Amino acid sequence: MEKKKKDFASITGLPEELGIDADLEKVGQTLSIRKDTRRYGKPMTVVSGFEADRSELKELASELKRRLACGGTVVDNEIELQGNHVERARDILDELGYRVA
Numbered sequence: 001m002e003k004k005k006k007d008f009a010s011i012t013g014l015p016e017e018l019g020i021d022a023d024l025e026k027v028g029q030t031l032s033i034r035k036d037t038r039r040y041g042k043p044m045t046v047v048s049g050f051e052a053d054r055s056e057l058k059e060l061a062s063e064l065k066r067r068l069a070c071g072g073t074v075v076d077n078e079i080e081l082q083g084n085h086v087e088r089a090r091d092i093l094d095e096l097g098y099r100v101a
Contacts (some may be wrong), residue, residue, distance in 0.1 A: 031093060031100045033086050043084040047093070049101075050077050060096075067092055 031049040038044045047064075050057055054074065061079045065072045068088055072081040081089065090100050 031098050033089055035084050035086050045081040045085045047079040
């Protein structure tokens with residue numbers, strides 16, 4: 001099941017060459033971050049609320065893992081990061097242009 005990408009150029013009337021589609025798509029999403037507990041009481045940070053396709057989500061997960069120096073994965077349109085990184089992940093996502101609730 002593939003989601004159709006939004007065509008912001010047709011909505012805003014601005015040329016596609018400006019490359020604002022990605023920025024507008026980020027701002028249109030509201031992400032949530034929560035701390036979860038896994039087996040043996042290990043903390044896990046879960047970021048959800050994405051409308052991006054799986055390849056973009058994997059790239060973002062890779063960036064978060066690199067900057068937070070932790071492991072993680074993408075499961076069901078959510079990014080799972082090993083450890084409690086709620087505040088740091090919020091700061092990084094804000095820096096990257098995402099809106100975090």
